[in-house]
Amino acid sequence: MISRGHAGSDKVARGLSKHFVENIMEPTATDRDISTASPLTHAGANFPPTCLILGNADQVVPPQESFKMYEELHSRGAHAELHMLAQAPHGGFLVDPLIAPITLQAMRTFVDRIFKAPSGSLDIDPAARVGVRVGPKL
Secondary structure, eight states, X not given: OOTTOOTTGGGGGGTOOHHHHHHTSOXXXXXXXXXXXXXXXXXXXXXXXXXXXXXXXXXXXXXXHHHHHHHHHHHTTOOEEEEEETTOOSSOTTTSTTTHHXXXXXXXXXXXXXXXXXXXXXXXXXTSOOOOEEOOOO
């Protein structure tokens, strides 16, 4: 249960982290406000291609939430990729000299596949389970 007394505290499991609800949403946020703010509410076949890059040592957004978003997007027909970096904290993927090259390559590959597809179309089968990649152990 969320200690700040949000009206929508039972909706944390719908796709917004406890951190987000407690620290960013207004204390008076309703279930509808929280649902509207959740990307899971908007996931569908027309959702833009999405590349999720996360660290399994993230203390801000638990990796399970990224897994959940990936699964929701995939199950609803959207293209989603998930790249998990071993022992990486939240953010900083582009400044850490050991992690930045892996992150940049994942982003380049994603952008190339989406925007450089033959004939300018999305040439990716959304039913294909593309994407879980584990970075090197640090």
